[in-house]
Amino acid sequence: MRTAAEAKRKIIEHLATLDMSLADVGEWDLHIDAEDGGGNTVFAYYSWAGGGHASSFEWPWDAATFDAVAYEHFFSGKRLVQQ
Numbered sequence: 001m002r003t004a005a006e007a008k009r010k011i012i013e014h015l016a017t018l019d020m021s022l023a024d025v026g027e028w029d030l031h032i033d034a035e036d037g038g039g040n041t042v043f044a045y046y047s048w049a050g051g052g053h054a055s056s057f058e059w060p061w062d063a064a065t066f067d068a069v070a071y072e073h074f075f076s077g078k079r080l081v082q083q
Contacts, residue, residue, distance in 0.1 A: 034063035
């Protein structure tokens with residue numbers, strides 16, 4: 001089982017092989033697949049100018065509790081600002 005933190009580390013490692021960082025990612029698309037036959041898998045697709053890739057991690061809770069926006073902030077390094 002891969003955690004979100006492990007998936008993020010793999011993304012950072014992958015980007016480093018391309019001489020890029022999380023700051024170079026222009027778009028994130030996170031969604032959960034509750035129908036994959038073995039628990040809930042979250043797919044994190046990320047893209048940059050000229051390419052894209054994906055990583056995944058397991059979500060051990062009910063699929064309805066997954067917050068894609070919060071995890072986009074986690075993966076991208078963006079901070080949530082509450083006013």
